[in-house]
Amino acid sequence: MSVVTLDETITFALSVKDRHASAAWYSDMLGFTLKMHIDEAGWSELETMTKGVTIGLGEQAEPAPGNAVPVFGVADITVARTALEQAGVRFDGPTDTMEGMVSLATFYDPDGNALMMAQDLSGG
Template identity: 75%
Template sequence: MAVVTLDDQITIALSVRDRHASAEWYNRMLGFTLRHHLDEVGWSELNTKTEGVVLGLGEQGEPQPGNSVPVFGTPDIHAARAALEAEGVSFDGETQTMEGMVSLATFYDPDGNALMLAQDLSKG
């Protein structure tokens, strides 16, 4: 049985039309605080009021309601992916890497719900 090592943070990713406007809305309405905007990759993150839970905003032209994807941090995305694949877990394409930022791999639970692994590459 696969046991994947995860970080102590979860990111709930949402698709939005305008990350900057959405970040302001989440700050004004819910008190979430901006962690950063990564304009070069169309991504923003906000701290929620719950420790270890981050809201990620990915920019899309026409986002679909109900499109949240839990993103689980892991210190070694290659080992985590290999362990899940060894158990027959299906992934959506190759692991995507933005050098110096993050590596991402989307996978699916038995009901087809999308989940994602993320390895933070900005730390050393």
């Protein structure tokens, strides 16, 4: 049995210079469908053809090419984080919450690969 229970979603977060241009590229080249642009958060999401899998585009002045971070959906980020911390998993700072949108927490596997978990707060 696992330490946390994940939901049936995963987002691959990519850092990009221009979310709008990148979203258009993913749409035009791969047929992904734009779900949202959240300009105040510097974030865009696209649906892939795989149920429950999205691509998230985080806008950064200096993106980290080749670095995709899987973001696993959880029902309760506090419960999931506590369970992982009790199992000795290292986190990168506190949980970040954007009210009415999402709560996010970055953690690391034993080799230092970044992973995230997210709790959807949008009610959708």
